[in-house]
Amino acid sequence: MKETGLFPDAVAMHDGLCKDGLVQEAMKLYGLLHETGTIPKVVIYTADVDYCCKAHKSDDAKRIFRxxxxxxxxxxxxxxxxxxxGLCNANELEDAIDYCIEVLEAGHSPNVTTFVGLVDGLCREKxxxxxxxxIATLRQKGFxxxxxxxxxxxxxxxxxxxxxxxxxxxKKSSEKPF
Incomplete structure (x- = not known):
């Protein structure tokens, strides 16, 4: 598939199906790609989670993630x-915190964008x-x-x-730590 140039086409097709709300068709494509072993499964699942989040279907995103x-x-x-x-954007901040703890327990760390988005959402909503x-809880968990x-x-x-x-x-922004 990589040699014939179909690999980018398959990725673009999966992307387009998800964007058009045709998740079942995208999953069928995922099955085909899985059989041929050309795309890491984590990439496909993450793309599906991303599309669900962008479509404001956070329950579907969490289900696919699990x-x-x-x-x-x-x-x-x-x-x-x-x-x-995605959860921060949907104001599902408690779930976002739980997944932040889970990411730390899995040996990863939230990136800067994720961390700041969580803090911003928490400040606005809570x-x-x-x-x-x-944030103190996250730091206790090793963040x-x-x-x-x-x-x-x-x-x-x-x-x-x-x-x-x-x-x-x-500190307040007027007292920025430079």
Missing amino acids: KMQTDGISPNGFSFGVLIQ GVEEAQSA LVNDKAVIEYLNKKAPFSSSVWEVIFG
Whole structure:
């Protein structure tokens, strides 16, 4: 399949089917790709989770994510990030925190985008104290914040509320830790 150029076409086809809401057809394609062994299963499952999240079908995204795990496919950090960001966008913040804990227990770590998105969502929906509590829990589970990377991200993707800065660094944005 790779030699004939069908590999990119298969990926594009899977992508298009999912975007058009034809998840069953995409899963049939997944079966075909699985038989030929050309695309890692984690990529297909993660794409399905991503499309469900973007279609505001977070229950389907969580179901597919769990199916990936029950099928013996270990999600990678990117897979977790796709789901966590989707849950944050859907304001399913408790589930997002649970998956953040799970990603840490699996030996991965949320990336900067995922982490900041979670903090931002928590600040908006739950307030600073809840956000601080959630981040403290993540830190207890071994999450380490790369301050420099977070500062660069916050400055590039500004504006973020002073609450986000306060939760992450213990300071308001006017007291940015440079």
